[in-house]
Amino acid sequence: MPANFKVSYVVRGEDHPGAIVNTDQRPLVGDRVMLGEREFTVLEVIDLIPPRGDFHYLHVTVQQTED
Amino acid sequence: MDLLSVLKNAELFEGVTPYELDALTKICQQRTYNAGDVIAAQGDVGNELFVICDGFVEVLHSDSPSDPSPRAVVNLGQGQIFGEMALVDRGPRSATVRAISKETIVQVIKRDDFEELCEENHHLGYIVMRNIAADLSFKLRHQHLTSQ
Numbered sequence: 001m002p003a004n005f006k007v008s009y010v011v012r013g014e015d016h017p018g019a020i021v022n023t024d025q026r027p028l029v030g031d032r033v034m035l036g037e038r039e040f041t042v043l044e045v046i047d048l049i050p051p052r053g054d055f056h057y058l059h060v061t062v063q064q065t066e067d
Numbered sequence: 068m069d070l071l072s073v074l075k076n077a078e079l080f081e082g083v084t085p086y087e088l089d090a091l092t093k094i095c096q097q098r099t100y101n102a103g104d105v106i107a108a109q110g111d112v113g114n115e116l117f118v119i120c121d122g123f124v125e126v127l128h129s130d131s132p133s134d135p136s137p138r139a140v141v142n143l144g145q146g147q148i149f150g151e152m153a154l155v156d157r158g159p160r161s162a163t164v165r166a167i168s169k170e171t172i173v174q175v176i177k178r179d180d181f182e183e184l185c186e187e188n189h190h191l192g193y194i195v196m197r198n199i200a201a202d203l204s205f206k207l208r209h210q211h212l213t214s215q
């Protein structure tokens with residue numbers, strides 16, 4: 001079974017509550033992710049706690065994408 | 068995505084057997100919400116657990132019933148659950164949950180159906196309750212990280 005990544009997204013530089021989302025691909029620095037209707041760029045990815053079963057638990061820092 | 072695939076990708080059901088997962092699909096009910104729809108309101112009596120299949124919701128907390136500007140606590144996306152506190156402790160809803168995506172699809176599990184299933188199958192009950200505890204723990208960790 002493919003891995004699942006449960007991600008805690010924390011938004012840098014603004015008063016934003018962040019988001020928790022499951023994804024089937026590990027986010028990488030520089031990736032762009034949609035949280036709700038807004039796009040963010042991944043700045044940092046850290047394993048938050050040890051994996052359990054097929055689930056990996058990540059802490060990802062993002063900031064609003066600037067085009 | 069079919070219901071079985073959705074449930075397989077939700078941490079709530081990590082560790083249940085295919086037979087148990089099949090039993091869970093039978094007590095799920097799908098609902099769709101538009102952006103701005105309130106799915107659960109703080110203070111209300113709640114007897115349902117929600118699993119997000121698609122879209123995003125925002126979780127809002129008010130310090131008092133007269134609080135005019137509730138604070139956004141977290142946004143939740145695919146695979147996440149909400150409503151689990153009221154399911155476990157039977158207290159009022161601890162927060163308001165509002166859809167923020169154009170089309171937010173959730174699976175709803177009623178407490179009575181869920182408890183009946185857990186009584187019939189203690190392994191399933193143990194696994195799901197453990198996963199609810201793990202999910203609450205993860206939400207706390209997220210809150211700690213966002214408040215740093």
